[in-house]
Amino acid sequence: MFTAAIPRDLREACMCKAFGSSLSGPALQWYTNLPNNSIDSFAQLTDTFVEQFASSRKLEKLSDDLYTITQRTGENLRAYV
Numbered sequence: 001m002f003t004a005a006i007p008r009d010l011r012e013a014c015m016c017k018a019f020g021s022s023l024s025g026p027a028l029q030w031y032t033n034l035p036n037n038s039i040d041s042f043a044q045l046t047d048t049f050v051e052q053f054a055s056s057r058k059l060e061k062l063s064d065d066l067y068t069i070t071q072r073t074g075e076n077l078r079a080y081v
């Protein structure tokens with residue numbers, strides 16, 4: 001396998017370009033529709049991606065989850081309940 005050192009000043013751009021090659025479906029569509037020069041760093045790209053695709057809603061709790069709750073050692077009943 002061929003490897004080459006990437007100059008420090010080009011690393012951010014290379015990481016942003018490589019990020020796109022790891023995507024598919026709606027994520028790739030989102031990436032290709034980003035306006036030119038709208039991202040300044042890889043950190044900004046990943047933050048923007050997470051904002052777009054990470055769900056902020058809480059997962060529904062099931063009644064089966066109640067069976068997994070245990071009282072900790074030394075925890076009083078009021079704190080446990």
